[in-house]
Ligand SMILES: [Zn+2]
């Protein structure tokens with residue numbers, strides 16, 4: 001289910017109008033579409049100034065807060081500090097011409113509305129690191145026994161149990177990202 005949050009951007013004052021989004025339920029609804037498990041940890045807010053232009057609307061803002069997400073290596077909670085400035089233009093003419101690209105504006109009988117939920121969701125995606133880690137040196141789960149190697153060491157990596165290939169690879173530094 002797509003959570004949509006539209007705001008009316010018809011007849012904005014020439015100097016623009018500020019919008020604030022700081023309600024946890026707003027964010028949870030907006031993120032529901034990620035199929036992700038982001039949890040707000042502390043205040044999370046967006047401030048957006050929307051200025052009308054002859055050809056579209058200009059959006060300038062900042063997304064700031066702390067969320068918890070799942071570490072890609074160990075599956076424990078990873079704390080992410082988000083600070084994303086954005087400055088983007090949504091053109092009226094794109095609404096009917098761009099195919100396959102997400103368009104956030106929609107024309108209505110009275111003017112224009114903007115899918116601010118989708119736009120802010122996109123900005124958060126841009127702010128997230130490619131690989132979410134609880135710590136840069138997270139050791140992850142043992143691929144053999146599944147133990148969290150940050151919490152306890154297992155015997156799986158002792159030389160006795162390693163395959164000949166694994167023994168041969170020992171001492172070779174593999175880029176670990
Ligand atoms: Zn981790």
Ligand SMILES: [Zn+2]
Nearest residue numbers: 142145154156
């Ligand atoms: Zn193990």
